[in-house]
Amino acid sequence: MNDHGATEGTHPAVPAKTFLWVWLALVFFTGVEVYLGYIELEPKLMLSILMGLSVIKAGLIIFWFMHLKYEKPSLKFWLIPATVFCIGMMLLVFFWDSFRLAALRS
């Protein structure tokens, strides 16, 4: 049987301290999000900042915790654009229609 389960692309050993820093950054960004909610920022501005922070948090998780940083570049160039493109196609419909809905309500 051909063993495709074998780990071919072994990652370099990442120090535990790196993971701890990434984790602290994730907790810090979560704290910022909660603070923005506490001060009741204007909804559109708050949504923009929250989504920006979520993308940064997602990046930290994907690149360090999920080790994408240490995978072959071809995997990154395949995974990220494909996912962003598909989500972008969904947003393409929603995003523009949201302006129409907002105009209808005002």
Place this chain on the structure above:
Amino acid sequence: MHDVNQEAMSSVWSGGASPFAMGSKKLGMWLFIVSDSLTFSALLIAYSYARLNSPNWPRPFPFSPSIVFSTIMTVVLLASSLTMVMGVAAAARGDRGTTVKWILATMFFGTTFIVLHMREWFHLIDEGLRLTSNPWGSPLFGAVFFGVTGLHMTHVAIGVIYLGIISLGFGRGKFSSEDVEVSGLYWHFVDLVWMFVFPLVYIMSISPK
């Protein structure tokens, strides 16, 4: 000649090359994660659309206790990601005992998240939140809230079971470090999804003071 062709074909069909220099299990998990991220994206975009479409969308979460409670849930889930990544690192070193301990810690945090989440659900149900109605505004809120958080909680529950199987198998030497890494990918993805659910569903729904 026939034998040579057959040999060549057999070599092609049985692999011989691994895309992206990784095992098939890991590549399979990445593919699953891409497809599942699109499922959650569609759900969250549908939620945003329903919210924008409803003039009386409720904002039922007071900062204290609701947001404080969901923040604790978020930190618990983040803690589970830290223990998981430590487990994956221990598995790569071949340290079976430490790996199992880290995975058990991850399962503990995952289970804590589910318990806290269920408590929150029951609290909201006591307040009158149902799939098709609620006392605060648009009846769509219940369906969206239970749909998004329920699908996420299901992923967490499946993850806890998955990690239980992996820790047992790895502890007994039946699974490889790659199996631990693949389960780690799944677990971090579940954490990643919550990084979007928490601000969109909770923080954007804080009750005005």
